[in-house]
Amino acid sequence: MNSYPKVILTTGNNKGRKCAAEVLNRVIPYDENARVEEEVRNVISVYSKLDPLTLYGLLRSAPPSSAFKIFPLMTTTGADAKEAIKEGIITLENKKIQKFYVECYKRGGEINCRELEIGIGMGMRGKGTVNYTDPDSVLFINVMRNFIGLSVLKKGQEKLSASTLKLNI
Known part of the structure; x- marks a missing residue:
């Protein structure tokens, strides 16, 4: 596994x-x-x-x-900021996302979330636009103690609640 x-x-x-x-x-x-x-x-x-x-x-x-x-x-890396920035850029490029923003959650570890957000934003210069109001997708970064996880979702798609079980009646 x-x-x-x-x-x-x-x-x-x-x-x-x-x-x-x-x-x-x-x-x-x-x-x-x-x-x-x-x-x-x-x-x-x-x-x-x-x-x-x-x-x-x-x-x-x-x-x-x-x-x-x-x-x-979608992607996981070791607890290394440079590797996470590189993987974040590759993930956004592969999905051909034009408008995005990066949201980072520090849940342990010594990595600075701001460094990851800015690094990916700068790496995507000319390939995509950072847009907080109307993004195509959001790159979520979860910094854990021994790894960093990256997810690409639509804005708000990460939230769970009982409302996700609404029936189409």
């Missing part, structure tokens, strides 16, 4: 254990070797053989009651 997680979820205060159990209940039928860890307080990492977008779809279709946000990790 991969040494890096495929999905990161954020939870409410002291709800990590409950959320981990709900996530495992949802994922185990599709991957019996899946495991869940609370890497940092209120942040759950899901390790699985399933690809990140499949896990994202599974968890988004029936979200854990105590989860707030979900990030499918």
Whole structure:
């Protein structure tokens, strides 16, 4: 199994254990070797053989009651700022994103989020535009203790709530 997680979820205060159990209940039928860890307080990492977008779809279709946000990790790197900046630029170029912005969450580790945001913005100069009001996509960076995870989602797509279960009636 991969040494890096495929999905990161954020939870409410002291709800990590409950959320981990709900996530495992949802994922185990599709991957019996899946495991869940609370890497940092209120942040759950899901390790699985399933690809990140499949896990994202599974968890988004029936979200854990105590989860707030979900990030499918399209790319993961070691805890190295230069490598993360390079991977962020490559990810945005491969997806051919014209308008974007970078949002970084520091959940451990010694890396400065501002450095990552500015580095990727400068690296994309001439290839895309930083746009906070109407972006095509947002590059989310989760800085953990021993790795950095990158996700590309539409604005607001990372949020989980009961409203994601609205029925089309």
